[in-house]
């Protein structure tokens with residue numbers, strides 16, 4: 436019994452000392468002339484909220500924003516973090532006051548991986564970052580990238596040519612399949628063949644029309660309607676900022692805009708996709724540097740166009 440009491444003594448003394456220290460720190464903090472801070476969850480003395488952080492941080496932050504509002508604070512150790520989640524606050528931080536917020540929080544791992552922050556993404560906002568952005572912009576317009584884009588475009592033109600020629604041949608030989616009689620490509624071909632073609636739609640325009648759209652042979656007139664900037668990803672609509680906004684907006688946006696659209700459109704247009712037998716589509720996510728699918732997607736492609744030349 437004595438032994439138990441004796442060993443419990445140093446622990447209670449330690450707990451008492453930590454509590455006094457914490458109360459003192461809180462007192463000093465409250466006496467400091469700090470501006471009023473946003474609300475936030477309570478943490479532990481010294482470590483703050485660190486022990487409570489979960490791996491699915493983005494879901495945890497969503498939950499916390501439901502509880503504390505669109506701006507809340509977290510103490511992680513002695514560092515204060517402010518988490519924001521409303522379009523108007525995002526505009527304030529990324530656009531209106533972005534000169535103040537244009538720095539990244541540098542981790543040790545980032546410093547090592549970039550040989551001392553020699554990288555646009557991690558470079559502190561300043562002359563070195565400005566130079567790197569200029570070099571990056573020039574590099575993106577370099578002959579190699581222009582050539583790659585040109586080749587991609589050339590390939591799309593070749594494919595559009597094959598599609599239009601095939602459809603016009605089927606049309607004149609009266610061998611159109613049922614579904615082809617009413618699809619969008621056929622509407623354009625009919626328009627082109629009309630004797631009084633006021634739209635002056637020639638073969639060249641037809642091919643150009645096919646290139647500007649994804650799944651061009653689907654009848655989807657809504658693609659012509661404006662959508663009130665709903666999918667404007669240029670950094671001006673703060674409800675939708677996949678590339679960020681302000682000074683640190685994604686430097687690769689122009690390239691990504693061309694490449695992602697072409698690659699996705701080609702994959703969807705040229706192949707029918709299905710899941711491996713017995714597998715269900717899982718949409719859960721995992722936070723890394725960016726958000727990823729928790730279970731990587733395997734999909735099996737099968738050619739969907741009848742013209743085999745397109746797959747060469």
Ligand code: HEM
Pocket residue numbers: 555556557568571676677678679680682683684685686687688690691695
């Ligand atoms: C769909 C594709 C892409 C998405 C969604 C994307 C998204 C982003 C985002 C969210 C940021 C951070 C912006 C901020 O901090 O406010 C960023 C930064 C950056 N991205 Fe992208 N990106 C894409 C493709 C690319 C490509 C293809 C390149 C290169 C060719 C690129 C190069 C960069 C660079 C260099 C930065 C750092 C800019 C800076 O700190 O000044 N990105 N990107």
